[in-house]
Amino acid sequence: MTDFVGRNRLWARLNTAVAHHADHLATPIAVVDLDAFDANAADLARRAAGKPVRVASKSLRVPALIERALAHPGFAGVLAYTLREALVLHERGVSDDIVVAYPTVDRGALVDLVQSPAAAAAVTLMVDDVAHLDVVDSVRSSKAVQVRIALDVDAGLRLGNQHVGPKRSPLYDASAVAELARTVVARDGFRLVGVMTYEGQVAGVPDDVPTQRARSLVVRRLKQASVAQLDVRRRAIVEALRPVADLEFFNAGGSGSVESTVADPSVTEVAAGSGLLVPGLFDHYQSFAPRPAAFFGLRVSRKPSPTLATVHGGGLVASGAAGDDRLPLPWAPPGLHLTGLEGAGEVQTPLTGHPAAMLTIGDLVWFRHAKSGELFEHVNHVHLVSGEEIVETVPSYRGLGHAH
Template sequence: MGPSPVARRELGRRLATAVADARDAGEDLATPLLVVDLDAFDANADDLVRRAGHTPVRLASKSVRVPALIRRALAHDGFRGVLSYTLREALWLHEQGVTDDLLVAYPSVDRDALARLVASPAAAAAITLMVDHADHLDVVDSVRRSLAVPVRIAIDVDAGLHVGGRHVGPKRSPLHDTAEVVSLARRVVERRGFRLVGVMTYEGQVAGLPDDVPRQRARSLVVRGLKQASIGQLEARRREVADALAPLVDLELWNAGGSGSVEATAADPVVTEVAAGSGLLVPTLFDHYQSFEPRPAAFFAVPVVRRPSADLATVHGGGLVASGAAGRDRLPTPWLPEGLHLTGLEGAGEVQTPLTGPGASRLRTGDLVWFRHAKSGELFEHGTDVRLLSGSAFVDRVETYRGLGLAF
């Protein structure tokens, strides 16, 4: 199901009050105006913890990218550690004291960052690197002068669904067969200067596919069937890999899942932690899941600057398009006022976005139109700061990574 219409209208009232009060106070509301609703953010964080049961939630920072919000999520009971998306980001978060438990989600060949890691015993003790090939170990060794600082390693194991000779899921690790995983694990264990501490199995075809989409009943049924098949196959594979690794190493962590699969992933006894991030902000790609109630928490506003006709309004900018396979689902969605739609010809543009629909005729020059981004985290690459909304007031203004001069 999608977000509640009642909650949507209430959000519109709260945003209008906050904007009016900020303007009355003489605050600069430069656009795109980025806003996070803390009430929804906190409720979503608590819901992720509830869905995970007694399994800790590791925060996927790629889906947040605002240090103050990363800290806020980690302050919730049930969250533990960060799943970072680059080693440089992990090093920065550690240096800032955000957390001393960082798992880098993707293999790194960033030699400068790796050199910083192996030169710092404190960073090396806090940060775990991801590998799926011995080549990744070679890159680490190429930048260090001694083996005095051991490097923590986790192995990324393919978690896709294999059916009928096809692979369904993210194209990540080449390691599928248990023998391949054990072979790499043995190389890590036997290689000086490395410690094998964990495994990752990210089932993106379960965690990242909506399965309750309006007017797509047949497709949703297929997706739910695919998810069930994936969960069953993956539970068996995880157990097989875990049993095969047990005589070789005592693992500290087994990371898996995402916001769309928290319950199913946490139910697997092999998994020690679930990853989640998008569920905190709920972008439009996460609106239609059976597993949780969507509470959108991130928005951006741009002003109406033209009225080309009585039934059209054009806003300045708006083209904050999400990554992934190009399609309409990657476009931002006009959210408030209600009754607005992108046009088929222009879509969402870099410098202007025309809007149509029954709500367009009521807009005046200078009015703000609120949008939702399709993906979580990417929104904050488009601004230097974020207003934090609590109730009907902006209670803080915090910097994004971009605002801090960081580009990870």
Template sequence: MNLRERYDTATAAFEAPFAVVDLAAFRANAADLVRRAAGKPIRVASKSVRCRALLEDVLAMDGFAGIMAFTLPEGLWLAAEGVSDDILVAYPTADRAAIAELAASDAAARTVTLMVDCPEHLDMIERAAGDRRIRVCIDIDASYRPLGGRVRIGALRSPLRTAAEVAAFAEQILKRPGLDLVGLMAYESQIAGVGDLPPGRPARGRVIAAMQQRSRLELARRRAAIVRAVRNLTDLEFVNGGGTGSVEKTVAERAVTEVAAGSGLYHPHLFDQYSNFTGRPAALFALPVVRRPGPGVATCLGGGYLASGPGDAIRLPVPYLPTGLSYSPNEGAGEVQTPLLGRAADGLAVGDRVWFRHTKAGELCERFDAVHLIDGDRFVRTVPTYRGEGRTFL
């Protein structure tokens, strides 16, 4: 039985559109992340999963510890549900009501750590939290700036870059009785989030690989200096870095105590573009064929599930099974219909399914209120996504 037949058999009782997670692939991807982390704990990036049941499953596996949440309300919810007792909110918050809610709970205040990178964050937290001591983590700019800083490669995140800047900010935190500095974080998006095997562009891939090597060496030296400077001021519980695309490179730094990862569990098609690891597609969605406009064309219902980021063709999901299908250049992935072109279309009848892979990981769960968990050709159970639990945080 081939892969498409297994998927169709396992989900025969369901009407498309729907989403699935292939548990065998999910487990294999998790095991490979642990192998690459070489003994350092992996903090699960919930943004890339967005399903409470699957977060609980992966946290029960050896090698995973803690959650990296994407909003404070999400972190509070996961803490209240007992999903983890160690939740780092990866992005600064300006949600005063959520900070007050955090401060009102002994358990949440012990569990949730907030991200900060400027005095305004500290002021807002202290005003909203009152007398409660709040755990905070400093976000560090991990971008690469060659040519004397005239070029910036990487995400626009923290304004704090040098050891002196971070240490000075740490001193500000330590002077505030309402704040506990417990960690540092630096996300090297230009390494962890950019593949060095862009399809059909080998020369660009070589440029990316060279940039990443230089960036990795620069960041390793700078991150080590930052960690030394802050540890001279206070003890730290953790130093977080990296992502799915850079796990083995990030954990090689002695200064890093843990790595973040999440996308590698689902392995969306964006992560096919990395030379340092190979994952198995674990999260997919199925669309029904609803019409046949002509030879070499099969039209599916829905499908316009574009990923965030710059507006380019790679943000489109890819037709996965059967192989050999492509989008109409005039329609692409549509809101209510998606025509697919190719010889494989002639083997599809109305009511058949086409299986797709999303560009990114957790964003798929914003489109579906549940995912069907399958193992081989067996249906295991259906679990709600964040959306299915009424939790649309962004």
């Protein structure tokens, strides 16, 4: 829905959906288009070609949306981003198969984990260093409850001395992975069950940006090189771990790399989350057509001139390296733009473009966040829209008192 006609229809549809609740909805009004969400879920499952899709909860942060994704055929398990979040999801009955994607040093949460056999059986911790095991042991007096462990292996592309990709794990060579695996297996109170390799330089980088043709070509070539290198390394890791432990899963990839990830025979499951909501940073991929599903609405509060419209708030800027691509996108009505001087402001955001002239005080403008999930750290409730109606209003993590 990137065409002007479609975005104008979206503007009318979302305005109609919230019209009956307008007096009660504080801005930013966060909505999820369930029709787009469900279509995106089906598309992710299709792209995964039979391998399970593990829901990356960082990209949703709304329990009802995580549950909705898990209800779709082809989805299984959650990839959480904090241990506290994983414990909350388990306690709420969202999933009994939760892998924490990042090593944790949260001793309070670890105490809760090791004191609950049910939680320990459902949650898998990620490690890439013996020190992570030491932290777990530091909070328990008994090792009667086994802690499930997965190894996070660096999936960056190495070109000579250059490393392209997220700076995550110190584990790279199969020999180093096997050495840590043997340590885990030999250590009382731990059970090695999985491996993860997240190729962010493939999954999280747009490769078909219309205004960056030359750069996009370079990105595609780097992705091809990375996929080829990873195929060899993953195979070596699987062979090195075969005599050490009987693994339950080998997790990899993300929304932008589903096809290449599942094509690797070493991988047993793919992670995905952003592909369900499709934020601004996921607009320009060759591998899939975007269907934006998450929006936030702000009201016009000023008309500084006949050709400008200023909305109240708007400074919902995404994390990561600072740049224009981290700013929210004015989406509906189409044709609006942020100004170069003020950008997206904490208390006001001026908008230019031809639709600004027709907007009046009180009108809604709908934006897209640059990154998936982060939008919902700014609101307590999310309104789920189907067609032209809000069919349900659900709490975000923040609304539940569990902001992460």
